[in-house]
Amino acid sequence: MAEIVRMPKLSDTMTDGVVAKWHKKVGDKVKSGELLADIETDKATMEFESFQNGVLLHVGVQEGKGAPVDSILAILGKEGEDISALLAGEASKSSEVKEQVSAKTEGGSSNSEVKKEASTKTESGSSKTEVKEEKKVEVKIPDTIQIVRMPQLSDTMTEGVVAKWHKKIGDKVKSGELLADIQTDKATMEFESFQDGTLIHIGVQEGKAAPVDSILAILGKGGEDISAIIANDAKPKVESSNSEVKKEEGNGQQTKVESKPVSNLKPQISKSSNGHERVKISPLAKKLAEDKGVSITALQGSGDNGRIIKRDIDNFKSGGSMPAFIGTESFTEVPVSQMRKTIAKRLAESKFSSPHFYLIMEIDMDEAIKAREAINKVAGIKISFNDLVIKAAASTLRQHPKVNSSWLGDRIRYNNHIHIGVAIAVEEGLLVPVVRFADGKTLTQIGTEVRNYAAKAKDKKLQPTDWEGNTFTISNLGMFGIEEFTAIINPPDACILAVGGIKQTPVVKNGQIIPGNTMKVTLSCDHRVVDGATGAAFLQTLKHNLENPVLMLGAYSI
Numbered sequence: 001m002a003e004i005v006r007m008p009k010l011s012d013t014m015t016d017g018v019v020a021k022w023h024k025k026v027g028d029k030v031k032s033g034e035l036l037a038d039i040e041t042d043k044a045t046m047e048f049e050s051f052q053n054g055v056l057l058h059v060g061v062q063e064g065k066g067a068p069v070d071s072i073l074a075i076l077g078k079e080g081e082d083i084s085a086l087l088a089g090e091a092s093k094s095s096e097v098k099e100q101v102s103a104k105t106e107g108g109s110s111n112s113e114v115k116k117e118a119s120t121k122t123e124s125g126s127s128k129t130e131v132k133e134e135k136k137v138e139v140k141i142p143d144t145i146q147i148v149r150m151p152q153l154s155d156t157m158t159e160g161v162v163a164k165w166h167k168k169i170g171d172k173v174k175s176g177e178l179l180a181d182i183q184t185d186k187a188t189m190e191f192e193s194f195q196d197g198t199l200i201h202i203g204v205q206e207g208k209a210a211p212v213d214s215i216l217a218i219l220g221k222g223g224e225d226i227s228a229i230i231a232n233d234a235k236p237k238v239e240s241s242n243s244e245v246k247k248e249e250g251n252g253q254q255t256k257v258e259s260k261p262v263s264n265l266k267p268q269i270s271k272s273s274n275g276h277e278r279v280k281i282s283p284l285a286k287k288l289a290e291d292k293g294v295s296i297t298a299l300q301g302s303g304d305n306g307r308i309i310k311r312d313i314d315n316f317k318s319g320g321s322m323p324a325f326i327g328t329e330s331f332t333e334v335p336v337s338q339m340r341k342t343i344a345k346r347l348a349e350s351k352f353s354s355p356h357f358y359l360i361m362e363i364d365m366d367e368a369i370k371a372r373e374a375i376n377k378v379a380g381i382k383i384s385f386n387d388l389v390i391k392a393a394a395s396t397l398r399q400h401p402k403v404n405s406s407w408l409g410d411r412i413r414y415n416n417h418i419h420i421g422v423a424i425a426v427e428e429g430l431l432v433p434v435v436r437f438a439d440g441k442t443l444t445q446i447g448t449e450v451r452n453y454a455a456k457a458k459d460k461k462l463q464p465t466d467w468e469g470n471t472f473t474i475s476n477l478g479m480f481g482i483e484e485f486t487a488i489i490n491p492p493d494a495c496i497l498a499v500g501g502i503k504q505t506p507v508v509k510n511g512q513i514i515p516g517n518t519m520k521v522t523l524s525c526d527h528r529v530v531d532g533a534t535g536a537a538f539l540q541t542l543k544h545n546l547e548n549p550v551l552m553l554g555a556y557s558i
Helices: 082-106 111-124 128-135 228-231 285-290 311-314 338-353 365-378 385-399 442-458 532-547
Strands: 005-007 014-024 035-040 046-049 054-059 066-068 073-075 144-150 160-166 178-183 188-192 195-202 209-211 215-220 244-247 254-257 356-364 405-407 412-414 418-423 424-427 429-431 470-475 495-509 512-526
Touching: 005 442, 014 338, 073 082, 128 512, 178 215, 188 285, 188 311, 215 228, 285 311, 338 429, 356 532, 365 385, 365 512, 365 532, 385 418, 385 470, 385 495, 385 532, 495 532, 512 532
Parallel strands: 418 470, 470 495
Antiparallel strands: 005 073, 014 035, 014 066, 035 046, 054 073, 144 215, 160 178, 160 209, 178 188, 195 215, 244 254, 356 512, 405 412, 424 429, 495 512
């Protein structure tokens, strides 16, 4: 009888998996214990063996594709066996789930019911909607009228403040002339007119704010009645970020919609970096000058107050000019890996649910350096400074059990065992294998274990048992030249220790300034579990252990 092989849950945080490779194809015979597929989890790519004998009748997930835990990965059975009922049953389950979700969505006051109620109220003749519809008047915009709307001058801008008007009511405005300075959420930008006309209405006074797409100004010939336009604010639809001409259906009228690309706008700067007055030039003219390789310092502006405008660039003639550099914008996008998805999810949950606070301490590493040199002369393997930190942290946790703890919502767990997670960087993210019972292991045992984990992590050979069960975590970036940093707590731990590099620096000893070697560590603490005094006491003991390594190294500690 055919059996369904489901997507396994290969780690405690895995919600879906990607089939990296199939080792069998449909029609192949499969024996129990044979390799069926390689499955990429959120932490590693793992080999998945079959637990049944049979013929591979169906592949539920193609190579490179993902599927949720417990969905159909494959179906094994006898050659030629009919599996349509199994597939139909799975489809039926999925359909039932969707119907249940749909029923919950439609429960209570559904959208359709709301719409019916709204319709009933409208028909009653007393609703606000009906009143508005009766009073709404279609406003025809004369051809001479041009509405200038508040432009969106940055991707995050929702409203703008008019810092200054450069024209007043009744002034003639030419295309390319400076109309107003608009303050966005990022800078004060110069805004030019794209039309010729007379300024007959200002919609936003200086110092006042207005939403994007509201009426900024109205241009016309002068004398037009615009009261109905202002009262109804007949907004045309904007189909482009550039100046568009939009024909309104039904009345044949044309309305010009004003909007300008962010790239053609520049911050308002009163003085240059050397203290001299800036060259006054319109953004459009500056763009043309850059494209043509024209030096703006060689130009005489013909605009207001000597401002350089488009016609000055068009009329400029020179024996030669430097060509402008033309670059190409490009980017590459890649799908988010299972590992990166889980890193993002777990660290975001930790950062935003655990109230972090940070304690920083500087440690004198002179004695630790001497101890490491002496040990490496006699030990079978070379130990690293990170191995020393792991050993020192394990010894310190034994003396400060409150740091070796976890927040479980309605209770706090104080762990009697000490399992230290060691953050290891791999190409796709960060893995944290665990050195178990670290306080009882020698330096060489710790060093050997960490090196083995690093090799397995690089080859994606870590197993779930390698990265589960941490009670405290250490993240060391000292080997990358980082002197100091903060780390996000690795759940379910209450603390994580961020370790910087050892730095040669002048230190004061016995009243004298001499060369020394120091290392900064930062303890990130979950304030729900660990208080400031508790964390500080832990760091004091850690400092004492690393500055006096002989105290933490017993006869069998190497």
